[in-house]
Amino acid sequence: MLGGEKLAESDRAMVLDEAGLPPRYYLPPEDVRTELLRPTSTQTTCPFKGQASYWSAELDGRLHEDLAWSYQSPIPRAAGIAGMMCFYPDRTELSIDGERQPPA
Numbered sequence: 001m002l003g004g005e006k007l008a009e010s011d012r013a014m015v016l017d018e019a020g021l022p023p024r025y026y027l028p029p030e031d032v033r034t035e036l037l038r039p040t041s042t043q044t045t046c047p048f049k050g051q052a053s054y055w056s057a058e059l060d061g062r063l064h065e066d067l068a069w070s071y072q073s074p075i076p077r078a079a080g081i082a083g084m085m086c087f088y089p090d091r092t093e094l095s096i097d098g099e100r101q102p103p104a
Contacts, residue, residue: 001093002067005059008032014081018048025094026084029070042066049081050074067091 001007010031016024042054050073054066068087071078087094094101 001095002057002064002091003059003062005036006033007036007057007068007087007092008085014084016081022089024086026070026081026086029083029085032068032085037068040066044069046071048075049078055085064091 008027008031010027012031013025013027016026018024036057036059037055038058040054040056044052044054046052049071052069052071055068055070057064057067068085070083070085071081072083074082089101090103
């Protein structure tokens with residue numbers, strides 16, 4: 001959720017535990033309201049997953065930059081998250097089984 005607007009809902013999330021980071025929930029794009037998102041020019045590289053592309057959301061006239069990311073062509077050992085999307089837990093409201101999670 002972002003500002004009361006549901007950005008995604010999924011029962012098919014893939015959870016990645018990364019050293020030193022909170023669990024990351026990668027969602028199939030079919031479970032994300034991609035009509036609310038716009039790709040940005042931001043890209044980063046992770047040695048464990050590859051090159052990430054970022055997405056912003058525009059809600060109520062306000063731009064929330066680089067709110068989510070995805071690995072369209074991850075390195076082979078991270079192939080399971082190809083095309084899946086992940087949201088920053090400190091920039092959105094994350095609920096699991098109806099229970100809101102604290103920001104990470």
